Amino acid sequence: MNDTFNLTRFGLLLKKSVLERAMQIIGLMVFVLCFTLMAYSIFLYIGGWGMAQNLSFIWGFVGGGTFMASIVFSYFNTNAGGSAYLTFPASALEKWLCGVLITGVFFCLIFFSFYRLIDYCFVTAYHNGLDRSSPLYQRMYNSVNLFSFEGNIVRQSTILFVNFAGAMLVGSLYFNKVAIVKVALVVCGVIAVVYFLNLAVAGILFNNIDIAFPYYTVLIKVGSEVGNVELPPRAGAVADAFLQYILPATLWITAYIRLREKEI
Amino acid sequence: MIRFNNLSFGYSRKKLLYKNLTLSIESGSIYGLLGKNGAGKSTLLKNMVGTLFPVEGSVTINGMEPKSRKPSFLQTIYYIAEDVYVPALTIKQYQNLFAPFYPLFNKDNFYKYLLEMEVSVDGKLNKLSFGQQKKFVIAFALACNTRVLLMDEPTNGLDIPSKAQFRKLIASVMNEDRIIFISTHQIRDLENMIDKVMIVDNGNLLLHSSIADIAEKLCFKTVAAIPTNVKVLYAEKMLRGTSVIIENVDGEDSALNLEHLFNGITENPTMAKQLFPIK
Numbered sequence: 001m002n003d004t005f006n007l008t009r010f011g012l013l014l015k016k017s018v019l020e021r022a023m024q025i026i027g028l029m030v031f032v033l034c035f036t037l038m039a040y041s042i043f044l045y046i047g048g049w050g051m052a053q054n055l056s057f058i059w060g061f062v063g064g065g066t067f068m069a070s071i072v073f074s075y076f077n078t079n080a081g082g083s084a085y086l087t088f089p090a091s092a093l094e095k096w097l098c099g100v101l102i103t104g105v106f107f108c109l110i111f112f113s114f115y116r117l118i119d120y121c122f123v124t125a126y127h128n129g130l131d132r133s134s135p136l137y138q139r140m141y142n143s144v145n146l147f148s149f150e151g152n153i154v155r156q157s158t159i160l161f162v163n164f165a166g167a168m169l170v171g172s173l174y175f176n177k178v179a180i181v182k183v184a185l186v187v188c189g190v191i192a193v194v195y196f197l198n199l200a201v202a203g204i205l206f207n208n209i210d211i212a213f214p215y216y217t218v219l220i221k222v223g224s225e226v227g228n229v230e231l232p233p234r235a236g237a238v239a240d241a242f243l244q245y246i247l248p249a250t251l252w253i254t255a256y257i258r259l260r261e262k263e264i
Numbered sequence: 265m266i267r268f269n270n271l272s273f274g275y276s277r278k279k280l281l282y283k284n285l286t287l288s289i290e291s292g293s294i295y296g297l298l299g300k301n302g303a304g305k306s307t308l309l310k311n312m313v314g315t316l317f318p319v320e321g322s323v324t325i326n327g328m329e330p331k332s333r334k335p336s337f338l339q340t341i342y343y344i345a346e347d348v349y350v351p352a353l354t355i356k357q358y359q360n361l362f363a364p365f366y367p368l369f370n371k372d373n374f375y376k377y378l379l380e381m382e383v384s385v386d387g388k389l390n391k392l393s394f395g396q397q398k399k400f401v402i403a404f405a406l407a408c409n410t411r412v413l414l415m416d417e418p419t420n421g422l423d424i425p426s427k428a429q430f431r432k433l434i435a436s437v438m439n440e441d442r443i444i445f446i447s448t449h450q451i452r453d454l455e456n457m458i459d460k461v462m463i464v465d466n467g468n469l470l471l472h473s474s475i476a477d478i479a480e481k482l483c484f485k486t487v488a489a490i491p492t493n494v495k496v497l498y499a500e501k502m503l504r505g506t507s508v509i510i511e512n513v514d515g516e517d518s519a520l521n522l523e524h525l526f527n528g529i530t531e532n533p534t535m536a537k538q539l540f541p542i543k
Contacts, residue, residue, distance in 0.1 A: 003334040016361040080349035089338035089365040
């Protein structure tokens, strides 16, 4: 018997992992999709297309994905649940892969497909509702397009998703109870520390610092003018690599190591 | 066979609960693991199943190390925690999803055990009462036919008829290749069921002996006055005299009283160790 990975066993485990907590996993997925649809509609009503497409995508994808990550390993709320999970005859790699697949693959595939569908419906309805005889028709038609999955919003959201979801996976294996709240507090704490540290460092290097959020936003205000301090290209590339690959990979792999070493 | 080799365990490295515990547990026995609340019973079971790791030393079960939690090991052991975990599934769904992971699972026996334990098979498991959930988990664990079965306070939450049914079932599933380990502080629930006893207190193993050996070395009886010519392990005043546990110097047959034995061993560990040296 292969004690590290067995495809049949993994298939059975994946089926068990989803169906055992169908209300939690499938229910949350449905909730996220409904929330995204509602957010799209509300933001469209109050703020127009740009706000509707961007904000509903960010909240649905990053927020929903983070929630999903918080429940895939949420067996440890009770001693019995944790023991049953840890002593279930599957390897740590298979259990971890189930979590990764549910959060990182299934959630993303379903969310992106659903988002494309609702976006297509809204945009098509808008295009069909335009008066073709109007002289502004072409301009109005072209002003609203399908949300691009290759744009900066999706790129930034994906970075946030992989980092927050990774933190939640690790956190739910460290904190047995109300992991989502505890991880959120830890993440907020870390961001606050990093912000103020960055502000202090930026304050040593420059005068008139306005905002010094790490990496993307270091603003200097002189009078009413505001300037953006950009990282040198090489430092920017290092920071990019850290946020896009190194940090998320570390978090997701740490979840595997933690699962192997988890005691209850 | 379960082997503890110089096992030390503590929730903090500075304060160890178990220190250099070495012992062997043979197959073919039903073990009663007795101890007060917080004595370390569950900790010992968790070290055996691999949900807690020894600080030093090792545990091996049939040559495998629980700590690594390999599937080939986990499918040979079933651990029932004190609180039960059941998902929102029907019994059939549970069986379809969980049973394939246990190669020796026997479906017919599973339903037979459920029937014997009078577990309602309709509706979802999480809607059952705690006692019914516990009986369901016990039935499933027994049907898995694992070589090692560890149960932490299995009779908690069971009504009186269910406790009797539980004892019957455990006796019926026992065979030469199996080890059944039952940890409890409800000592009377184990009477007439176990054939080996382990008593732990504050992480110390005070007794590890067979029922036959205990009956051979100790005599349980009620007397008008405490005898002075023999070693007395335990004495408790009752309505009709004094119930005592004394050294069985005359080879008398007597009915074992686990509760008194437990009290005697925990109150008088030095004498217990003289009578039953830990191997």
